[in-house]
Amino acid sequence: MRPTLTEARDLDSRDTLAAFKAHFALPDGMLYLDGNSLGAQPRAARDALDATRDQWRDALVGGWNQGWFDAPERLGDLLAPLIGARAGEVLVSDSITLNLFKLLGYITECQGRARPVILSEGGNFPADGYIAEGFCRSAGFEHRLLPEGAPLETHLDTQVAVVVLSQVNYRTGQLRDMADTTRRIHAQGAEVIWDLAHSAGALAVDLQGSGARYAVGCTYKYLNGGPGAPGFLYVRGECQRAAWQPLSGWHGHTQPFAFEADYAPAAGMTRFRTGTHSALAYAPLEASLTLWQEVDIAALRAKSLALADLFRTCLTDLFEIHGIEDITPPPAQRGSQVGLIQREHGYAIVQALIARGVIGDYREPGLMRFGFTPLYLSHVDVWHAAEQFREVVESAEYRNPRFQTRTEVT
Template sequence: MAVVVLSQVNYRTGKLRDIAATTKLINDHGAEVIWDLAHSAGALPIDLNGAGARYAVGCTYKYLNGGPGAPAFLYVHKDVQDGGWQPLSGWHGHASPFAFDADYAPAGDISRFRTGTHSALAYTALEASFSLWAEVDMQALRDKSLAMSELFRECLADRLEAHGIKDMTPATSERGSQVSLIDSQHGYAIVQALIARGVIGDYREPGLMRFGFAPLYLSFEDVWQAAHHFRAVLKSGEYQNSQFHVRSAVT
């Protein structure tokens, strides 16, 4: 069987894919789909069951706020859990880990996909984050996310074209929680100049300046200030300083 791996939100453009429609299309052609939720989990409502999706993976260090080193996650629909196999079989995935049998027998539920003991410190940070998520209205979060990204774009709209910067962010209904701008000549330096001012975006070749909005704790004031710094960097030309053109391993 063919398997398709897709990100719900395209990491470059920020375009949001329709999980239900895409899953049905792929399944109708006899294939399975594994959804990558790295750029959507914690930024918008996700209904994998309602969409008919059976498999998904993702990370918790981005919008779920687990921080550096936070564990990844795996989703397998309960109807197909006993048909999957974790090639990195570990003690925590055993059906009876304290039986100490000579042969390995995977658990009959989702726990069969565990490998071994993960970092307790990483889980502690994630647990603190999840305690907040239990109280979050995801639709309200989504509404705020879209409003924040739109505010950022509106604050910059009259300056981008003059500086040769292209806004490739999708329309509101097709957007994740990011704004994507392209400047193939100065993109890297602009992002570095903004970081020096405390506005943390990131850069991806070729020319992509990416700005993500975590609505759980960012404010509209934060967004306005970020746009203000962006405008100042463009107006002053400070991104042309040599220090902002030095490439580092992490962009």
């Protein structure tokens, strides 16, 4: 039986995270189910950005001594508890792409380049595979792909130096067992770099408890840092002094303002810095991460699963009739999204929903993704979003020609 609006309201009345919604600025009438692509704007982010602009105006270059310069380490320490890391183990810097390249170079230098293969996963967001391939071409390694769904052990041998894996698959939402997977890779003498793009801020991540030594991630999805917000990387404390990282920028020097001719890496996570960062990009992220210090991650996870299940339960009767495949994993094995496939009309359905103010996104081939962000979504929001989905599909509204035109960004 389909859930009722009254039942959704009752769930909201018992929601311990409900007050967080007031901390976010969202357009009136919009039902935003795309926080797995770009998070909503925290209200405090605008004030933080304005304050930094004023600081730039008033202090000019002096702003670097008023919180700008040490922002990568300071924000790293704010982020660390959200991903199960310790203070001094996370640096907010650059992007996933650059941070992954840094770690590939760092790890393989630590290993003495004894293993010639980098293994990344097929079927997931291709950016990690692209950078692994590029690193291999530049550094003389062999790049291999782990086929989607293939057992890890069939491709993990004594030649593999590093495995690059996402904790949550961007298409299916499939959640990997980080502790078990890390243990199996380490047992073969290889290292693993975890990509936390779709897990940081969506569920409890336990890098320390899982035995992970290296990870990368972004802050513009569930962490609400803003479009193009800086990425982050994690290196376990005892692994931080073993080698150089290949992008030896001047901010990673042990004495950057000594302007020495030769590079000497700084201690700790600072050695993973590169060049001058944007103080304006860090300001809204710091405002968001400050808000995150108040969040109960266990409650966040419980609500995330409940919102996704409410959405699916409201729509289950539609799926078979309209040729929609629900590829969402069961609760214990998923991140914070629902994946539905309609190969012929998926793109048009998403466009019709967007026209109604229900924002999801589309990925080829045929995948309609809906992200569930518990800090600014209510059960009533999700119930209404499901009703709009039902109306679009049952009325065939998506067949309107205006929903068939592809945009550059989907």
